[in-house]
Amino acid sequence: MQVTGTVLTTRRVDAYHALTVVAPGIAERFRPGHFVSVAVGGPHTSMPSRRAFSVHDVKPDYGGTVELVFAVRGRGTAWLAERKARETLDLVGPLGRPFPVPRDPCTCVLVGGEYGSASLFALADTLQQRGCRVDFVLGAASADRVFGALRARRMGETTTLTTEDGSLGLRGRVTDALPSVIADARADVVYACGPMPMLRGVTAVAVEFDIPVQVSVEESMACGYGVCMTCVLPVIGDDGVTRMARSCVDGPVFRGERVRFEDIGTIPFDALGAPGGRAQEGGAHTRNVS
Amino acid sequence: MLTPEMSVDMRTYLAHVELANPITTAAGCAASGAELSQFFDLARLGAVVTRSITMAPRAGRPTPRMAETPSGMLNAVGLQGPGVEVFLERELPRLVDRGARAVVSVAGGSVAEYAALARRLSDAPGVAAVEVNLSCPNVEDLGRVFARDPAASAEVISSVRATMRYDVPVIAKLAPDVADIVAVARACVDGGADALAMINTPLGMSIDVDSMRPSLAAGTGGLSGPAIRPLAVRCLWQVHAAMPGVPIVGMGGVMTGRDALEMILAGACVVSVGTALFHDPYACLRILRELEDLLKERGFERLADAVGLAHRPPGAGPRHRIDLEESSL
Ligand SMILES: Cc1cc2nc3c(=O)[nH]c(=O)nc-3n(C[C@H](O)[C@H](O)[C@H](O)COP(=O)(O)OP(=O)(O)OC[C@H]3O[C@@H](n4cnc5c(N)ncnc54)[C@H](O)[C@@H]3O)c2cc1C
Ligand SMILES: Cc1cc2nc3c(=O)[nH]c(=O)nc-3n(C[C@H](O)[C@H](O)[C@H](O)COP(=O)(O)O)c2cc1C
Ligand code: FES
Numbered sequence: 042m043q044v045t046g047t048v049l050t051t052r053r054v055d056a057y058h059a060l061t062v063v064a065p066g067i068a069e070r071f072r073p074g075h076f077v078s079v080a081v082g083g084p085h086t087s088m089p090s091r092r093a094f095s096v097h098d099v100k101p102d103y104g105g106t107v108e109l110v111f112a113v114r115g116r117g118t119a120w121l122a123e124r125k126a127r128e129t130l131d132l133v134g135p136l137g138r139p140f141p142v143p144r145d146p147c148t149c150v151l152v153g154g155e156y157g158s159a160s161l162f163a164l165a166d167t168l169q170q171r172g173c174r175v176d177f178v179l180g181a182a183s184a185d186r187v188f189g190a191l192r193a194r195r196m197g198e199t200t201t202l203t204t205e206d207g208s209l210g211l212r213g214r215v216t217d218a219l220p221s222v223i224a225d226a227r228a229d230v231v232y233a234c235g236p237m238p239m240l241r242g243v244t245a246v247a248v249e250f251d252i253p254v255q256v257s258v259e260e261s262m263a264c265g266y267g268v269c270m271t272c273v274l275p276v277i278g279d280d281g282v283t284r285m286a287r288s289c290v291d292g293p294v295f296r297g298e299r300v301r302f303e304d305i306g307t308i309p310f311d312a313l314g315a316p317g318g319r320a321q322e323g324g325a326h327t328r329n330v331s
Numbered sequence: 332m333l334t335p336e337m338s339v340d341m342r343t344y345l346a347h348v349e350l351a352n353p354i355t356t357a358a359g360c361a362a363s364g365a366e367l368s369q370f371f372d373l374a375r376l377g378a379v380v381t382r383s384i385t386m387a388p389r390a391g392r393p394t395p396r397m398a399e400t401p402s403g404m405l406n407a408v409g410l411q412g413p414g415v416e417v418f419l420e421r422e423l424p425r426l427v428d429r430g431a432r433a434v435v436s437v438a439g440g441s442v443a444e445y446a447a448l449a450r451r452l453s454d455a456p457g458v459a460a461v462e463v464n465l466s467c468p469n470v471e472d473l474g475r476v477f478a479r480d481p482a483a484s485a486e487v488i489s490s491v492r493a494t495m496r497y498d499v500p501v502i503a504k505l506a507p508d509v510a511d512i513v514a515v516a517r518a519c520v521d522g523g524a525d526a527l528a529m530i531n532t533p534l535g536m537s538i539d540v541d542s543m544r545p546s547l548a549a550g551t552g553g554l555s556g557p558a559i560r561p562l563a564v565r566c567l568w569q570v571h572a573a574m575p576g577v578p579i580v581g582m583g584g585v586m587t588g589r590d591a592l593e594m595i596l597a598g599a600c601v602v603s604v605g606t607a608l609f610h611d612p613y614a615c616l617r618i619l620r621e622l623e624d625l626l627k628e629r630g631f632e633r634l635a636d637a638v639g640l641a642h643r644p645p646g647a648g649p650r651h652r653i654d655l656e657e658s659s660l
Contacts, residue, residue, distance in 0.1 A: 086610075087402040087557075089404055089557070089609060090609055090610070091609065260394065263399075263406075266366055266369075267366035268362045268367065269397065271394070274394065284390075305394070306393055306394055307393050308391070308392070314387065314391070314414070315390045
C-alpha cells in the first residue's frame with residue numbers, strides 16, 4: 042500500500058542516517074524481511090525510480106512507525122538525508138517476501154554486513170518469541186559501518202563482530218568468523234542480509250555445514266513491486282529450472298543455495314528463455330530483441 | 332457552460348473499439364497486470380497494454396538493466412517474459428477475469444514470427460487490440476530494427492493485419508529515433524494499421540564514471556520518462572498533422588494529467604503511462620482524475636473535442652470547436 046508518512050525523527054548512527062516515519066498501514070502489515078520503497082526528490086522530482094530500504098524497526102507509536110537506516114550513496118539517498126521532522130515521505134510497502142521463520146524452536150545465526158544488519162533485529166525478535174536461540178555475526182569495512190552492535194550484544198546469545206581494518210572485533214570478514222559460530226552454537230539455520238559477495242560467502246559456509254540459509258539480496262530496483270523487470274537474478278526454482286527471478290517480489294529473501302551467485306550479471310545459458318537455450322527450441326530466434 | 336458537477340465524457344476509440352477512458356498502461360511497464368491489481372481495480376483503466384509477448388519464453392538481458400538519468404531512466408530489460416503459450420494460458424485470462432480491457436503487445440524477430448503470434452492471438456478471447464512493437468531487430472536483415480525501415484514495418488503490419496481477426500484493431504508502435512517518423516507512420520497505415528502508438532524508447536547510453544564502464548550490462552538502453560516527452564510531443568504532432576484521421580496512442584514521460592493533456596492536444600486519443608508507474612503505482616488513476624479536472628476547467632464536455640486541438644489555426648479560440656471537427660476523432 043502507498044502511504045504519505047510524516048517524518049517523526051531523524052538521527053545519525055555512526056556512518057548511517059536513520060529516519061522514523063509515521064506509516065500506520067505499513068507498520069501494521071510488516072513482517073521481518075519486508076522492505077519499503079521511497080519516492081525521492083519531492084513532487085516534481087527528476088528521479089523517477091523509487092529507492093528500496095529495509096525496515097529496521099516498527100513501533101506502535103502514532104498508529105505505527107517504521108524506521109529506515111541508510112547510507113548516503115547517490116542523489117536519492119543524499120536527498121533523504123536532508124529530510125527533517127514533520128516533512129512527509131511517500132512510502133510503498135511492506136514489499137517483498139519476508140524471512141520464513143521455523144515452526145519449532147531452533148538455533149539461528151543471523152549474519153549482517155554493513156546496514157544489512159538493520160533488517161535482522163525484527164527477525165531476531167520474532168525468532169526469540171518463538172523460543173529460538175539467536176547468535177549474531179555482524180561485520181563491515183570499519184567500526185563506524187557496523188550497524189547495531191550494541192543491540193546485537195543485548196539480544197544475541199553470542200555476538201561476533203568483524204571489521205576489515207580491525208577497528209572493531211575480529212579483523213577480517215563475517216565469513217571468516219561464521220564457521221566457528223555455527224559450530225559452537227550448533228546452528229540449525231543461517232539468515233543473512235548484506236552485500237552480494239558476503240551473501241555468496243555466507244551461503245557457501247552454510248552449504249558446507251549442510252544447514253539451510255536464507256539470504257536477503259540487494260539488486261538495483263526501479264519500482265520495487267514487480268512491474269519493471271529490472272531487479273532480476275538467476276534463481277533455481279523448485280522444479281530445478283533457473284529463472285530470472287525478480288528480487289522485489291520473488292525475493293528479496295531467497296534460499297541461499299538457490300541463488301546462482303556466480304552467474305549474477307549474466308543470463309546463464311540454461312536459464313528459462315536464455316538466448317539460444319533449450320527453452321527456446323521450437324520458437325523463432327528472437328535474440329537481441331530490444 | 333458546464334456546471335462543476337457535470338462530468339466530462341472521457342470515452343475514446345481505438346479504431347472501432349470503445350475505451351471507457353483514454354488512460355492505459357504502456358507496454359512492458361505493468362508486467363502481467365497482477366502486480367498493479369493489488370493496488371486498484373484494473374477495470375478502471377481505459378485498457379491494460381501487456382508486455383510485449385514473444386513466441387518463446389525469454390530470459391531478457393543481463394543486469395544491470397536499469398540506470399536512472401536526469402528526469403528519466405535507461406532500460407535494457409530485453410523483453411523478459413513467459414512466451415505466448417503461458418501468456419494465453421495464465422496472464423490473459425486473469426486480465427479478462429479482472430474486467431480489464433487487454434491490448435496485447437507482440438514482438439518478433441521476423442515477419443513470420445509476428446504473423447505466428449497474430450495467429451496464436453487470433454482466436455484468444457479477450458484481445459481488445461494488438462499493439463505491434465516494431466522496435467525489434469529483424470534477424471533476416473542483420474538485426475536492423477523494423478521501426479527504422481518503413482518498408483519492413485509495413486510488411487510486419489500487413490502480415491499481422493491479414494492474420495488477426497478483422498474486428499481486432501492492429502496498432503503499430505513506432506520508435507522516435509528514425510529519419511522520418513511520418514514516413515514510417517504512413518507506411519504502417521498503408522500496410523493496414525488501424526491505429527499508431529508512439530513513442531517507444533529512443534536508444535540512449537550512460538557511463539558510470541566511477542567504474543568507467545557503461546552503466547547497463549547491454550551498453551545501450553531505451554530512454555523513458557519526462558526526459559523524452561518533448562520528443563514524443565513532436566512525433567505526435569508531425570504524425571497527426573500528416574494523418575489527422577488516424578487514432579494515435581501517445582506516450583513518453585507522462586507523469587501528470589497536464590502531460591496527458593499535452594499528448595491529447597498534440598493529437599493522441601489514448602495516452603499510455605509507463606515510467607510513471609514505477610514511481611507511483613496509482614499513476615494511471617491519478618493522471619485520469621487530473622486530466623478530467625483539467626478538461627472540465629477548460630470547459631470541455633468531451634475528451635474527443637480536445638484531441639489534436641493544438642493544431643487549430645492561430646487565432647481560433649479554444650471554444651470554437653466547430654472549426655475543428657475534422658481534426659478531432
Ligand atoms: C531490498 C533492498 C533493501 C535495501 N535496504 C537498504 C537499507 O536498509 N539501507 C540502505 O542504505 N540501503 C538499502 N538498500 C540500497 C538502496 O536502495 C540504495 O542505496 C539506494 O537506492 C541508492 O539510491 P541513490 O539515489 O542514493 O543512488 P543512485 O546510485 O543515484 O541510484 C540510482 C538508481 O539505482 C538504484 N539503485 C542504486 N543502487 C542500488 C542498490 N544497491 N539497491 C537497489 N537499488 C539501487 C536506485 O533505486 C535508483 O533507481 C536496499 C536495497 C534493496 C534492493
Ligand atoms: C522497463 C521498460 C520496459 C518496456 N518494455 C516495453 C515492451 O516490452 N514493449 C514495448 O513496446 N515498449 C516497452 N517499453 C516502452 C514503453 O512502453 C513506452 O513506450 C516508453 O517507456 C515511453 O513511455 P514512458 O516515458 O511513459 O515510460 C518499455 C519501457 C520501459 C521503461
Ligand atoms: S524493482 Fe521493478 S520488478 Fe523488481
